[in-house]
Amino acid sequence: MKTFKDLKFKKHPNGEGILSHLDFDNGFTISVIAGGPFYSTPRRNSNDPDFFVAFEVAVFDAGGNFTKEFFPDHNDNVLGWQDRDEIDALMLLIQSK
Numbered sequence: 001m002k003t004f005k006d007l008k009f010k011k012h013p014n015g016e017g018i019l020s021h022l023d024f025d026n027g028f029t030i031s032v033i034a035g036g037p038f039y040s041t042p043r044r045n046s047n048d049p050d051f052f053v054a055f056e057v058a059v060f061d062a063g064g065n066f067t068k069e070f071f072p073d074h075n076d077n078v079l080g081w082q083d084r085d086e087i088d089a090l091m092l093l094i095q096s097k
Contacts, residue, residue, distance in 0.1 A: 001091075001095055002022060002091055002095065004032075004087045004088050004091070006022060007020040007032055007049075008020055008022075009032075009047075009049045012033060012035060014037070016035045016037055017033060017034050017035015017036060017037070017038055017040070017046075018033065018034055018035060018046070018047060018049060018052075019031065019032070019033045020032045020033075020049075022091075024094055024095055026094070026095065026097055027062030028059055028060065028061060028062070028067070028094050028097065029059070029064075030057065030058070030059055030090070030091060030094060031057065031058040031059075031060065032055045032056070032057050033055065033056050034049070034051075034052040034054075034056065038055075038056040038080075039054075039056040039078065039079075039080025040052050040054055040056055040080075040081065041053050041054035041081055054083050055081075055082050055087065056078050056079070056080050056081075056082070057078060057079045057080075057087060057090065058077060058078045058079075059071075059090075059094060066078075069097075070090060070094055070097075071090075
């Protein structure tokens with residue numbers, strides 16, 4: 001099973017913060033970002049994922065569309081301020097689908 005440790009971060013395309021996308025075998029993709037304009041802690045820019053304690057997370061279906069399937073009681077397409085353990089739990093849930 002893939003976990004947070006499998007995420008490979010790069011500079012976010014908007015030039016602020018970092019981004020990682022990870023595709024799962026079942027067609028879902030997780031996006032994990034952090035930086036000044038995102039729902040992360042701290043909300044400052046860095047290229048080092050170890051600088052952050054919480055991240056903004058989104059999940060996409062096989063068609064590349066946002067899906068809230070894994071957090072249905074949430075009213076937004078993204079989850080903010082998710083720590084590594086919460087992201088691991090979400091990733092395991094996605095992979096169990």
